[in-house]
Amino acid sequence: HTIVLxxxxxxxxxxxxxxxxxxxxxxxxxxxxxxxxSHDIGGCAIDAHGDPFPDATAEACVEADAVFLGAVGGPKxxxxxxxxxxxxxxxxxxxxxxxxxxxxxxxxxxxxLSPLKAERASGTDMLIVRELTGGIYFGDKVEGDxxxxxxxxxxxxxxxxxxxxxxxxxxxxxxxxTSVDKANVLATSRLWRNTVIALRDADYPDIELDHVLVxxxxxxxxxxxxxxxxxxxxxxxxxxxxxxxSVIAGSIGLAPSASLSQxxxxxxxxxHGSAPDIAGQGKANPVGAxxxxxxxxxxxxxxxxxxxxxEGAIAACLSDGIGxxxxxxxxxxxxxxxxxxxxxx
Amino acid sequence: HTIVLxxxxxxxxxxxxxxxxxxxxxxxxxxxxxxxxSHDIGGCAIDAHGDPFPDATAEACVEADAVFLGAVGGPKxxxxxxxxxxxxxxxxxxxxxxxxxxxxxxxxxxxxLSPLKAERASGTDMLIVRELTGGIYFGDKVEGDxxxxxxxxxxxxxxxxxxxxxxxxxxxxxxxxTSVDKANVLATSRLWRNTVIALRDADYPDIELDHVLVxxxxxxxxxxxxxxxxxxxxxxxxxxxxxxxSVIAGSIGLAPSASLSQxxxxxxxxxHGSAPDIAGQGKANPVGAxxxxxxxxxxxxxxxxxxxxxEGAIAACLSDGIGxxxxxxxxxxxxxxxxxxxxxx
Ligand SMILES: CC(C)[C@H](C(=O)O)[C@@H](O)C(=O)O
Ligand SMILES: CC(C)[C@H](C(=O)O)[C@@H](O)C(=O)O
Numbered sequence: 001h002t003i004v005l006x007x008x009x010x011x012x013x014x015x016x017x018x019x020x021x022x023x024x025x026x027x028x029x030x031x032x033x034x035x036x037x038s039h040d041i042g043g044c045a046i047d048a049h050g051d052p053f054p055d056a057t058a059e060a061c062v063e064a065d066a067v068f069l070g071a072v073g074g075p076k077x078x079x080x081x082x083x084x085x086x087x088x089x090x091x092x093x094x095x096x097x098x099x100x101x102x103x104x105x106x107x108x109x110x111x112x113l114s115p116l117k118a119e120r121a122s123g124t125d126m127l128i129v130r131e132l133t134g135g136i137y138f139g140d141k142v143e144g145d146x147x148x149x150x151x152x153x154x155x156x157x158x159x160x161x162x163x164x165x166x167x168x169x170x171x172x173x174x175x176x177x178t179s180v181d182k183a184n185v186l187a188t189s190r191l192w193r194n195t196v197i198a199l200r201d202a203d204y205p206d207i208e209l210d211h212v213l214v215x216x217x218x219x220x221x222x223x224x225x226x227x228x229x230x231x232x233x234x235x236x237x238x239x240x241x242x243x244x245x246s247v248i249a250g251s252i253g254l255a256p257s258a259s260l261s262q263x264x265x266x267x268x269x270x271x272h273g274s275a276p277d278i279a280g281q282g283k284a285n286p287v288g289a290x291x292x293x294x295x296x297x298x299x300x301x302x303x304x305x306x307x308x309x310x311e312g313a314i315a316a317c318l319s320d321g322i323g324x325x326x327x328x329x330x331x332x333x334x335x336x337x338x339x340x341x342x343x344x345x
Numbered sequence: 346h347t348i349v350l351x352x353x354x355x356x357x358x359x360x361x362x363x364x365x366x367x368x369x370x371x372x373x374x375x376x377x378x379x380x381x382x383s384h385d386i387g388g389c390a391i392d393a394h395g396d397p398f399p400d401a402t403a404e405a406c407v408e409a410d411a412v413f414l415g416a417v418g419g420p421k422x423x424x425x426x427x428x429x430x431x432x433x434x435x436x437x438x439x440x441x442x443x444x445x446x447x448x449x450x451x452x453x454x455x456x457x458l459s460p461l462k463a464e465r466a467s468g469t470d471m472l473i474v475r476e477l478t479g480g481i482y483f484g485d486k487v488e489g490d491x492x493x494x495x496x497x498x499x500x501x502x503x504x505x506x507x508x509x510x511x512x513x514x515x516x517x518x519x520x521x522x523t524s525v526d527k528a529n530v531l532a533t534s535r536l537w538r539n540t541v542i543a544l545r546d547a548d549y550p551d552i553e554l555d556h557v558l559v560x561x562x563x564x565x566x567x568x569x570x571x572x573x574x575x576x577x578x579x580x581x582x583x584x585x586x587x588x589x590x591s592v593i594a595g596s597i598g599l600a601p602s603a604s605l606s607q608x609x610x611x612x613x614x615x616x617h618g619s620a621p622d623i624a625g626q627g628k629a630n631p632v633g634a635x636x637x638x639x640x641x642x643x644x645x646x647x648x649x650x651x652x653x654x655x656e657g658a659i660a661a662c663l664s665d666g667i668g669x670x671x672x673x674x675x676x677x678x679x680x681x682x683x684x685x686x687x688x689x690x
Contacts, residue, residue, distance in 0.1 A: 073529060085529040115567050120460045136481075136497065141532040148536035149498035152481060156491050182581075184418060184430040187486040191493035216618075218589035219597060222460050222567060236527075240585060244563035252564060273561075 001301055002035045004064040006057065006091075009043040009084060010274025011284035012070025018286030018337045019068050019268075019293040022310050025344040026297065030306040037064075041091065042072025042084035042274075052087030058094050066265040066300035067095065068293065071274035084274075092132055097259035097267045098158070099165040100132040101295070102242040104225075106249045109319045113250030113327055116222060123226030124248055127173065129166040130238025132259050134158045135188070137235050154188045154234065159195040165260065166232035167204040173229050176208045180217045180233040180241065192234060214241070221245055246271055251326045253285025256292035258299050265300035268292040282332035285324040290314055290340060313343035346646055347380045349409040351402065351436075354388040354429060355619025356629035357415025363631030363682045364413050364613075364638040367655050370689040371642065375651040382409075386436065387417025387429035387619075397432030403439055411610040411645035412440065413638065416619035429619075437477055442604035442612045443503070444510040445475040446640070447587040449570075451594045454664045458595030458672055461567060468571030469593055472518065474511040475583025477604050479503045480533070482580050499533045499579065504540040510605065511577035512549040518574050521553045525562045525578040525586065537579060559586070566590055591616055596671045598630025601637035603644050610645035613637040627677035630669040635659055635685060658688035 005020060007013035020036060027034040039057040046052050052072070061067045069091070072084040091097075106114065106124040114121035131154075139151030163179075170177045179196045181189035193211055200209045212220060214237045220227070221241060225248050233241060246255040252272045259267040270288030278284060290310060298307035322339045323329030331339070350365060352358035365381060372379040384402040391397050397417070406412045414436070417429040436442075451459065451469040459466035476499075484496030508524075515522045524541045526534035538556055545554045557565060559582045565572070566586060570593050578586060591600040597617045604612040615633030623629060635655060643652035667684045668674030676684070 083529060089530070115462060115465045116460050117462055137530055139494070142498075143532045144536060145501060145539060147498065147500050148532040149484070149496055150531045150533050151494055151496055153487075153492065153494035182584075184428060185434070185482055186495045187488045187493040188495050191489060194490060215584045215588040218563070218585045219592045222589065222592050237585075239527075239560045240563045240582075243560040244567065244589065247564045247567055 001032065001065045002037070002063070003296070004060050004067045005036055005038045006041040006067060006069045007038060008041050008070040008072040008274065009074050010071055010276040010279040012072065012274055014282070014284045014333050015270055015286050015289035016068060016070040018333065019289045021337050021341055022290045022344065023293050023296070025341045026306040026309050029309060029344055030303060032301070032303060032306060041069065041087045043074050043077045045087055046077060046082050046084060052082050052084050053090040061091060062094055062264060064265065066296045067091070067267045068296060069267060069269040070289065071270070071272065073274045074276040089137060092259060092267065093138070095259070095264045095267055096133065096261040097264070098131060098133040099162055099260040100130040100238065101169070101258045101260065102128040102130060102255065102271060104128060104242070104245045104249050104255060107254070107315065107318050110250045110327060114248055116225070116248055120223070121225065121248055126225065126228045126231055126245065127169055128231045128233065128238060128242045128245060129162065129169060130242060131158065131162040131234045135235035152186070152188050154191055156191065156195050159192050160199055163196045163199050163232060166230050167200065167207050170207050170230040175206060176229045178228055178231050179209060179211050180214050180231060180237055181211065182214050183211070184213060188234070196232065217241060218244060222248065242271060251285060252288070253324065253326045254287045254291070256288050256295055258292065258295035260299060268296040268300070282334060283325055284333045285326050286333050286336050287314055287318070309344055313340045316343050346377065346410045347382070347408070348641070349405050349412045350381055350383045351386040351412060351414045352383060353386050353415040353417040353619065354419050355416055355621040355624040357417065357619055359627070359629045359678050360615055360631050360634035361413060361415040363678065364634045366682050366686055367635045367689065368638050368641070370686045371651040371654050374654060374689055375648060377646070377648060377651060386414065386432045388419055388422045390432060391422060391427050391429060397427050397429050398435040406436060407439055407609060409610065411641045412436070412612045413641060414612060414614040415634065416615070416617065418619045419621040434482060437604060437612065438483070440609045440612055441478065441606040442609070443476060443478040444507055444605040445477040445583065446514070446603045446605065447473040447475060447600065447616060449473060449587070449590045449594050449600060452599070452660065452663050455595045455672065459593055461570070461593055465568070466570065466593055471570065471573045471576055471590065472514055473576045473578065473583060473587045473590060474507065474514060475587060476503065476507040476579045480580035497533050499536055501536065501540050504537050505544055508541045508544050508577060511575050512545065512552050515552050515575040520551060521574045523573055523576050524554060524556050525559050525576060525582050526556065527559050528556070529558060533579070541577065562586060563589060567593065587616060596630060597633070598669065598671045599632045599636070601633050601640055603637065603640040605644060613641040613645070627679060628670055629678045630671050631678050631681050632659055632663070654689055658685045661688050
């Protein structure tokens with residue numbers, strides 16, 4: 001299996017190293033031959049090649065069995081010129097990675113980290129399914145200092161495709177899907193809601209479906225996060241709500257993601273950003289990246305056992321109190337990686 | 346002074362009655378002659394006139410010194426045909442009510458209501474300034490079951506106008522403004538950020554300005570709400586973030602809003618919705634509506650003293666433990682209204 005690593009910017013390289021370490025360890029333990037190659041994306045690719053998504057990176061990614069991304073962006077590239085994030089968006093499109101899965105789980109023993117009162121946070125275990133290659137992220141843009149615009153558009157096919165992912169996931173969980181939209185204002189949300197309802201009625205009559213407006217959802221997520229199981233949402237709302245939800249579980253540094261494709265092995269990345277303020281200091285929490293590596297084994301390579309091995313090793317470390325500063329621990333990035341790797345073998 | 350009351354749907358009429366009661370009481374106490382008229386908007390206007398914003402309502406609103414709105418919407422009008430919310434959007438446009446002020450304050454004694462741990466919630470006192478007549482709410486819409494789209498657009502003038510409101514407000518507070526956008530993805534956000542920076546540099550060099558991406562803001566709001574003072578945001582992001590923030594203060598039923606205009610006296614409404622599930626049961630929290638009435642006195646009629654009288658009476662009731670069920674009390678809507686009115690005289 002060939003795996004492309006895209007370390008990217010800021011703490012990206014540190015967490016990419018973490019992902020590689022657990023993949024190698026779990027691969028060896030389960031007799032999986034894995035081959036890695038590293039490529040530039042984002043700000044470092046702008047610096048080295050003048051392009052946030054160079055052709056060589058694109059080719060390697062579309063040919064790989066799976067792609068792991070660290071993080072992109074930073075103030076260095078905020079001043080003008082090409083943007084690091086354009087590289088990430090181009091990558092998502094190139095891979096057809098339309099289905100972004102963001103599981104949000106409160107780890108036992110980490111309840112004290114949540115900004116929410118323990119009784120509110122307790123039992124949080126949801127899967128956010130975010131549409132990732134449509135909506136306002138990819139519509140026509142008009143740049144300008146006098147007038148600017150962004151077009152948000154969705155087709156029925158795009159909505160159906162992501163809704164199917166959510167409904168299928170719900171079948172392996174509690175058979176409940178909460179679809180988020182702003183149908184009282186947006187035309188795309190009305191298309192979204194109608195499509196989701198029609199698909200449920202036609203193909204998923206066993207799934208309990210409800211609809212929550214995005215503003216109400218931003219409230220309900222913190223009022224009673226444990227009430228949600230599978231949350232289905234379009235691209236921009238998913239961006240906002242998944243970051244919000246990640247905090248409930250204690251730290252965004254813990255949250256992984258998988259972006260699935262119908263044509264490629266998918267893209268795996270922690271949901272945190274490049275955190276330039278702590279880059280290179282051994283402070284980055286590698287857990288989100290390592291959990292993303294586990295998702296890679298599960299979704300791209302079909303290696304459920306190897307995925308569970310990594311997840312179990314991480315849970316063991318967390319319950320042993322081994323963690324970085326953001327989760328109240330005193331370990332460095334490397335120490336956490338070593339502790340997890342030890343528990344894999 | 347003429348005040349138009351638009352009770353609307355669901356619990357709207359109950360909370361509009363609360364607003365009227367405190368306005369009459371405070372008006373009498375401060376020697377202010379106030380004249381009220383009531384008009385239909387939203388779902389009840391669809392039922393009575395086939396139009397969520399009838400001409401008679403529009404005329405009364407544009408001629409009034411101020412407009413108070415209860416709430417609009419409900420499942421009854423979800424099935425098709427005109428939408429109640431279209432009436433609210435048309436009203437905002439007709440009044441030119443572009444500047445939506447949403448103060449979020451944790452009332453002393455109500456800390457236990459917040460889903461956040463007390464040490465996180467404590468000290469929350471922010472003003473969200475939301476652009477209300479632009480962005481994706483008002484751009485071209487293409488409806489459809491196969492393809493749909495919504496256009497988000499902003500002009501420099503629109504951004505400047507709302508940023509001025511935020512900077513001016515910050516001068517009366519801590520001189521700090523946090524501007525929220527998604528400048529790493531959206532063209533309108535880049536226009537937004539550039540315009541806000543240019544205006545600060547030109548006219549508000551005394552204001553400390555920073556920029557937070559909307560996804561990060563959704564996290565920071567719950568991680569450390571007390572860190573924020575004035576939060577400046579476009580229409581859709583403001584919708585989501587202000588609902589999220591309102592929960593921090595314990596209940597959305599407590600949160601008021603004022604929507605200011607350059608040409609009219611503005612629109613005043615609690616930020617909660619029509620809550621059809623509890624309508625007509627005397628359970629609606631009237632505090633958000635009564636605090637909105639205070640904002641009406643302050644902003645539309647320049648009656649700071651009368652506004653403070655209402656706010657003081659509400660704070661006294663809350664600290665006496667008088668409140669509706671959503672804030673852990675046992676009082677009915679009417680009992681809360683009476684208790685506040687007693688404390689006004
Ligand atoms: C970096 C940015 C373009 C990206 C997004 O908005 O999708 C990030 O916030 C995320 O959620 O993966
Ligand atoms: C009812 C709806 C159209 C409205 C909005 O989205 O602006 C409401 O959510 C609000 O925040 O006032």
